[in-house]
Amino acid sequence: MRQITFIEAIREALRHEMTLDEKVFVFGEDVGGFGGCFGVTAGLYQEFGPDRVMDTPISEAAIMGAAVGAALMGLRPVP
Numbered sequence: 001m002r003q004i005t006f007i008e009a010i011r012e013a014l015r016h017e018m019t020l021d022e023k024v025f026v027f028g029e030d031v032g033g034f035g036g037c038f039g040v041t042a043g044l045y046q047e048f049g050p051d052r053v054m055d056t057p058i059s060e061a062a063i064m065g066a067a068v069g070a071a072l073m074g075l076r077p078v079p
Contacts, residue, residue: 010040014078018048024076027054028063 004012018024025048026041032055035042045053056063067077 007038007040011042011044014041014044015047017076018044018052021076022052023074024078025052025054025070026078027056027066028079029056029058031055 014024014026018026026044028036030036031041032045032050032053034055035045041053056066063079067079070077
């Protein structure tokens with residue numbers, strides 16, 4: 001069995017779902033070019049672009065509000 005870290009597993013799952021469904025997008029604090037604080041989203045910005053991997057301001061309430069609004073419109077946000 002292949003052994004990978006938890007972070008690698010999350011990154012692979014995100015990449016898999018984003019490849020299958022163009023409505024899936026990731027957004028949050030430093031998830032774009034920086035790759036998130038633990039590198040979970042590393043490489044996703046380069047692969048999927050700024051429309052699907054976006055940085056947000058440091059405002060958890062705004063992030064959750066945007067996620068709920070996007071989901072209500074039929075998108076699949078991953079905050």
